[in-house]
Amino acid sequence: MAASTTTRQTPSTGNVNAFKYAESRAAELESLQSIISNRLNDDFRTRRNKRRRTTSFATKTGRRNKQKTSRRVRRRVELQNNPEHGFVVSGDGTKRLRTHVWHAKRFSIQKMWGFYLPLGVHGPGRGSRSLLNCYRQGALIHDASFYTVILLKASQEALLSLLTQLLMPSPSHCSEHLSQRILCGESFGTAMLLHVGQNKPICPVTYLWRPFHQQGTDEETESSSNLRHIWMWMHPSVSAQGLDCIKLVCQNTMNETGVMVDCVSLDGQLGRIDVMGEGAFQILQKILHPLTLSEKSLKLKNLSMKEHTNGCEPTQNNILEKEESFSSHAVLSLNVVDPRFLSTKVVAAVPDAQLAGDLLDLSEDTNKDSHAGSHHEKEDVPFTLQSQNECNSSDLWDSIEKVQPPMEEHLLCQERHKKSLDFFCLKDTSSVKSSRTQENFSTSCPILLMRRSYRSGLLKGWSIVLPISWVKAFWIPFVTRGAHAIGLREKHWISCDVGLPYFPSDFPDCPAYSSFMANKAEAVEQTMDCRSPAMKPFKVPMLLPWNSRCFTINDGISQSSAVTLSCNRGVNVDQSHDVPPNDLCEISVARTCKELTSFLHEISGDHLLLFPKGLNADSFSSLMISETNISQASGTVPLASQGNRLCYLRVLLRAFREGVFDEGAVICAPHFSDISLWTRSENGEGLHVPDAFVSSYFKEQSPGKWEFQMPEDAAAREAYRRPIGFVTTGFVRGSKRPSAIGLCEAVLLAQLRLDQWSQTYPKKRRKEVFVLVRNLRSTAYRLALATILLEEQEDDVESF
Structure with a gap:
């Protein structure tokens, strides 16, 4: 029986001809192509939900660096900045106050006069009864930094001639005693700003002369040739029109007499906080603690306290002791400590003169106390103050452009956190180190206090003029100490209650x-x-x-x-x-x-x-x-x-x-x-x-x-x-x-x-x-x- 043998054919190792293979399968491929085309309507693009990410190989760090920061984060960083001058401006050019973030969380914001201004608390505009009770029993606070400030520089004769043409009533038409106080800078004046040659009103203004002794000249050598300065506040709705009118009068004065009158807008350099109510002066005593008193402050105190002290010289610690000692429209120049550095115990237990000495002694970091019983009060100060940055030697008139901003809030929080850890004898394990020593900040601020009173005490209030970078540093302490913040609507209510006109609602001729x-x-x-x-x-x-x-x-x-x-x-x-x-x-x-x-x-x-x-x-x-x-x-x-x-x-x-x-x-x-x-x-x-x-x-x-x-x-x-x-x-x-x-x-x-x-x-x-x-x-x-x-x-x- 013959054995059958099977023969295994080995696969060919030759190359396949793709063209011949395609020709043999051409009919099948064409039919498949037609079926797919009909199903996709000749749209062979890959569907978006079926696509694969082509950047999946990249690391998360790389994607984070290339990804654009969101608008919310960029806006938060922008609003938290505190530049020395100017306002934070939105994309359309609208300005925001330094307290915009605080108001935006609690108030209705309305775009008016080139600003985002707080209109009032949310709701249909009610709550006037509660507000008036707060005015009669407590204190109200309003951020009026949106007012435009104009600076005028010229000789006294030129400025008096200028104000006679622009203001009604002019300082020369006031009583002799009041006119002299306004001219010396002891009081501020109020008037209506008029059009040139038309006697048509533009808006009410508040103006303040710079005192003689703050200009580098002695009072005995005063003359009309000395350079005098005037600050003039006007409403932002007519700031451009008012500035053009003042510049026109300055140009006419230059053409007629040859005397140069400088007119400069200080927009974005000065802030103003209005404090009003029965308890306004009490809350000022809690917040404002002078470090040094200028000659102007002592002179004003000597004049105003003459009747109450029977000729005795006032001391430094009673400069803000009695509200009755200040006349209506009085102006007071102070250099006060940053209110964020003070706690309630310091304000209540330490007088002003002792407080100034204690704060300066803290920079020496000694264990001995110069005042008995003041050790606990010193512990309430959040950190030691640097003596080289303790106070600005000049007043607000001199230091408006060179004043140092306050300490940043995040640095202040770091110092407080470090003090809390030191109190419990703990070490700071965070990698973020405090850079306070490298920051250029100040621990005191020059301010101007302006007293406002009207109609036998119906209006009781004060205005604090300060650098724009310090508004937020003063705003939060005022609110936390009991001051009730108000907007434009509530301010209108207060003006009607005290019988004062409100601009522009009560000025139909403007x-x-x-x-x-x-x-x-x-x-x-x-x-x-x-x-x-x-x-x-x-x-x-x-x-x-x-x-x-x-x-x-x-x-x-x-x-x-x-x-x-x-x-x-x-x-x-x-x-x-x-x-x-x-x-x-x-x-x-x-x-x-x-x-x-x-x-x-x-x-x-x-x-x-x-x-x-x-x-x-x-x-x-x-x-x-x-x-x-x-x-x-x-x-x-x-x-x-x-x-x-x-x-x-x-x-x-x-x-x-x-x-x-x-x-x-x-x-x-x-x-x-x-x-x-x-x-x-x-x-x-x-x-x-x-x-x-x-x-x-x-x-x-x-x-x-x-x-x-x-x-x-x-x-x-x-x-x-x-x-x-x-x-x-x-x-x-x-x-x-x-x-x-x-x-x-x-x-x-x-x-x-x-x-x-x-x-x-x-x-x-x-x-x-x-x-x-x-x-x-x-x-x-x-x-x-x-x-x-x-x-x-x-x-x-x-x-x-």
Whole structure:
């Protein structure tokens, strides 16, 4: 049997021809290609969720170095920086305060006047009752660093000539004693900044002269040729316009007299913190501890404490002992220790003079105490202070550009942490070493204290002027010691409660008022657009028609009542007219007695019953009972045509019995029967207008331009009362002395007083004027008493 053998064929070791293989499989590949193309719609790109990361081989360190820092981290680092000058600016150029981060966490922030400013606490804008209680019992604090500061340098004669052209009232028009104090730098002044040659106001300003002895000259050798410095604070809404106006006057002075006047903006170099309230001075005593007192401070203390110390020389430790020792608008120059270095025990236990010596002794790091019983107080200081950086030898005027910034917060925290570890005898195992010795910082700060008081102590407050880099270092200690921070809305409430005007809401004659109210009207319009047509209320003007012809004498309307204003003669109600928008009157607000007197002479109205303070030597009570003034005012002496001039006076409105006056309310002239209805009847219903007349009271002639519309209905004519002004700041809810701020036309107000005095017995006449106030969306008139402020004070240029 033959054995069968199998033969194994060895694989070929030759190369495969790819082209021949592809040709043999071409049909299969083409069919597969067509199937895939149909499924993918000829899109052969790899899907994003199926892709593999091509950088997976890279280390995490490499990716972190190449990855861009997030905006949140970059912004946090930017806002935590504390440069010596300037503000932190956003991408669109809007500036942020040094306390922006603190406010942004707690307040509503609004973009206004080129800044992000704190408007108020979150919510619908309530809480005024609690705020006023805090003002009456504690202290409020406000960051006012957004105000622009202008520096003027020239001889004394040149600066006095400059201020005479720019300010109203100028320092030369003040009393001799006050003018001398302002000129010497012992007090600061307030005035209205005017346009050159137009006498139109721009904004209220606060100005301060640099004292003589701080300029390197002796007081005995003072002359007008010495170089004097002036700081001038103005609102940021008109800072550019005000700076251009001042530079124009400086250029005109240079062209006429050849005297050079330097005008420099110190924007971003000086900060200001306003502290107000009954407890403002007490919290200043806790925070401010002077290291050294300049000659100016001691001189001011000698002058102000002369009556209280019976001629004794004041000592250093009682410079901030009594608030009554400082006069109104007084200025005090101090060099104080960084408040973050002090604890509660140090402030309460160590007097100012001893505190300065103890802080200097701490730098020697000795174990012996120079004062008995002060060892525990020294332990409360977070770290030892370096003597070479202890204080700035010069005051704020000299060191504004060369002042050293405060210690960074993270370095301060490291020092406190190290002190805590040393107290427990522990070692610092962290790798981060303190670099405090290499930092260029200061442990003291030069400041200026400016006292603000108004109307017999209704406003109690102080302003702290300091370098911009030190604002945050002072802000946190003030807040932690009990000061209540406020925004612009709360500041407006306080200004109304104390009777001070608030810029720009109470300044309709300034250009900032129009832009401010236009922006406010636009915001209200956007809010109303979000509502359904059924929920929309009727439109009321935000920009009130201050220059309406209804406030002039010649275009007045007669009243249907038997008792009428003497100025409403010869015009019938049926002769209603619509005033063209281009036929408007020029308005002005008299803020000084001199300005009011000049206006009365201009219109031949010296017989009007307006009594600026200082115009008459007799008391006001004798003027009220005098029948001579009434007979002269009620005579037939014709008044000059007011055609293109309206003059307003600021008044304080107090409800006679009940009522709340809102912003924008109309102030009207009552009939004498209306006053009797309110004064004689306790449960009277008062005076009302028809509902249809409320919505048609104003007529919009063009976008943003409104005008009064005369009533056509008989019932509306009967209830119509002639307007004489508007309410600019309404009542503050929760106030113990509720009052509103308004502006009334001077001639109409004087004629209204004449009508009331002529029909009242002399002993029952009032100094205030009875007026009617009606809110724009209300049908009810409310009786109010209007107090003319220029009859109680020399000027009305103080603002909040």
